[in-house]
Amino acid sequence: MTEQLDSATSVKLQLSNGKTIPALGLGTIPPDDNPGSVKDQVITAIKEGYRHLDTAWYYGSEKYIGEALKELFDEGVVKREDLFITTKVWPSFWHNPEKSLNTSLKDLGLDYVDLFLQHWPITLHGDENGQPATPKKDDGSLIYDDDPANGTKYIETYHKMEDILDKTDKVKSIGISNYSIKKLEQFLPEVRKYKPVVNQIELHPQLPQQDLVDYCESRGIVIVAYSPVGGPGAPVLEIPLINELAKKYMVTPNEIAEAYHILNNRGVLSRSANLSRIKTITRLPKLSKEELKALYQVGVDNPKRYNCVPYGFGIGFRWWTGDLYSTDIGVMKPHFETV
Ligand SMILES: NC(=O)C1=CN([C@@H]2O[C@H](COP(=O)(O)OP(=O)(O)OC[C@H]3O[C@@H](n4cnc5c(N)ncnc54)[C@H](O)[C@@H]3O)[C@@H](O)[C@H]2O)C=CC1
Numbered sequence: 261m262t263e264q265l266d267s268a269t270s271v272k273l274q275l276s277n278g279k280t281i282p283a284l285g286l287g288t289i290p291p292d293d294n295p296g297s298v299k300d301q302v303i304t305a306i307k308e309g310y311r312h313l314d315t316a317w318y319y320g321s322e323k324y325i326g327e328a329l330k331e332l333f334d335e336g337v338v339k340r341e342d343l344f345i346t347t348k349v350w351p352s353f354w355h356n357p358e359k360s361l362n363t364s365l366k367d368l369g370l371d372y373v374d375l376f377l378q379h380w381p382i383t384l385h386g387d388e389n390g391q392p393a394t395p396k397k398d399d400g401s402l403i404y405d406d407d408p409a410n411g412t413k414y415i416e417t418y419h420k421m422e423d424i425l426d427k428t429d430k431v432k433s434i435g436i437s438n439y440s441i442k443k444l445e446q447f448l449p450e451v452r453k454y455k456p457v458v459n460q461i462e463l464h465p466q467l468p469q470q471d472l473v474d475y476c477e478s479r480g481i482v483i484v485a486y487s488p489v490g491g492p493g494a495p496v497l498e499i500p501l502i503n504e505l506a507k508k509y510m511v512t513p514n515e516i517a518e519a520y521h522i523l524n525n526r527g528v529l530s531r532s533a534n535l536s537r538i539k540t541i542t543r544l545p546k547l548s549k550e551e552l553k554a555l556y557q558v559g560v561d562n563p564k565r566y567n568c569v570p571y572g573f574g575i576g577f578r579w580w581t582g583d584l585y586s587t588d589i590g591v592m593k594p595h596f597e598t599v
C-alpha cells in the first residue's frame with residue numbers, strides 16, 4: 261500500500277438543493293476542562309485543509325470558533341466562502357430558532373452559516389434565551405413543552421427555519437439531526453417548501469442503523485455521521501477489524517472510521533483536543549466493498565449506541581431511553597444499548 265492516498269478533506273457531497281458539503285467536518289464539542297482550546301483546534305484543522313466545521317449553540321464553543329475564524333481571515337489563511345459552517349438550534353430554543361441563530365452568528369462573527377440544523381426533534385421548556393438548556397423537575401426528569409414521543413410542536417421549529425431560509429440571508433441550507441424514521445414519517449409530509457438536506461445522526465461500525473440511512477438516502481437527505489469513534493475514549497477504535505485495516509492501509513484507525521462513511525457517500529464529523537491527532541486523520545484509504553461490508557457487519561451483530569451523555573458535558577441523563585421517564589422519542593430505540 262505505497263500509493264498516494266486521497267485526502268478526505270477534498271471530498272464533497274452533493275446536497276439536494278444543488279449545494280455541496282465537504283465530507284469531512286471538524287466537530288467542536290469542547291473538552292470540559294478547557295473549552296477555549298477549541299480555538300487552536302479550529303486553527304490547526306483549517307491549516308491542515310479541513311473546510312467544514314460543525315458546531316451548535318448548545319456546545320458553548322462558538323465564541324472560540326469565532327476567535328479562530330477572525331484570526332484565520334485576518335491572516336488570509338482562508339476565505340469565508342471557502343468554508344462550510346454548520347450550527348444548530350437546541351430544543352430549549354425551539355420556539356425561536358432565529359434568536360438562537362442570531363446568538364450563534366454573533367459569537368461566530370459571521371453573517372451566515374452554510375447549514376442550520378434542528379438539533380433534536382423535541383421541545384424543551386426554555387425561556388426566551390433558551391435557558392435552562394436542560395430544564396429539569398426536582399426528580400431530575402426533563403421538562404418538555406410537548407409530549408416528546410407523539411407531540412408535533414417540534415415541527416413548528418422547522419417551519420420557522422424554513423422562514424429564515426426564505427426571508428433572510430442568514431442560512432444557505434437547513435436540515436435536521438437525531439431524527440428517527442418514526443419522526444421523519446411524522447415530519448416530512450409537513451415540510452412546506454424546503455426539504456432538509458441533511459440528517460446528522462450517530463453512526464459508526466457499531467451502530468449501522470441501515471434502515472434509517474436507507475430511508476434518508478432514498479429521500480435525498482444526506483447522512484452526516486457524528487461520534488465516528490464513539491466519543492470520549494474512542495471505544496469504536498477497539499474493534500479489531502479497524503486496527504487490522506489501519507495496519508493494512510498504513511493509516512490511523514481514525515482514518516478507517518472516517519473512510520467507512522466517506523466511501524459510502526456520507527459526511528463524517530471528527531473531533532480531538534489533541535492537535536497532532538487532528539493532523540493525522542485526513543487521509544482517505546481506499547477500502548474495498550467487502551471491507552466496508554465487514555465493518556458494517558460488526559454493528560449488525562452487536563449494536564452499541566454511545567451518545568447517552570453520561571460523561572460530563574454538564575448533564576447526566578439519557579432522554580431517549582425512557583430510563584428516567586417513560587417516553588420514547590423514537591431515536592434508535594430498536595438497537596439502543598446503554599454504554
Ligand atoms: N447532532 C448531535 O446531536 C451531535 C453532534 N456531534 C458533533 O459531532 C462531532 C463529533 O462527535 P464526537 O462524539 O465529538 O466525536 P468522536 O467520535 O470523534 O470522539 C471524539 C473523542 O474521542 C477522542 N479520540 C479521538 N480519537 C482518539 C484516539 N485515537 N484515541 C483516543 N481518543 C480519541 C477525542 O479526544 C474526543 O474525546 C462533535 O464534536 C459535534 O460537532 C456529536 C454528538 C452529538
Ligand SMILES: O=C1O[C@H](CO)[C@@H](O)[C@@H]1O
Nearest residue numbers: 289316379491567569573
Ligand atoms: O450534540 C450533542 O452533543 C451532546 C454531547 O454528546 C449531545 O447531547 C448532543 O446531541
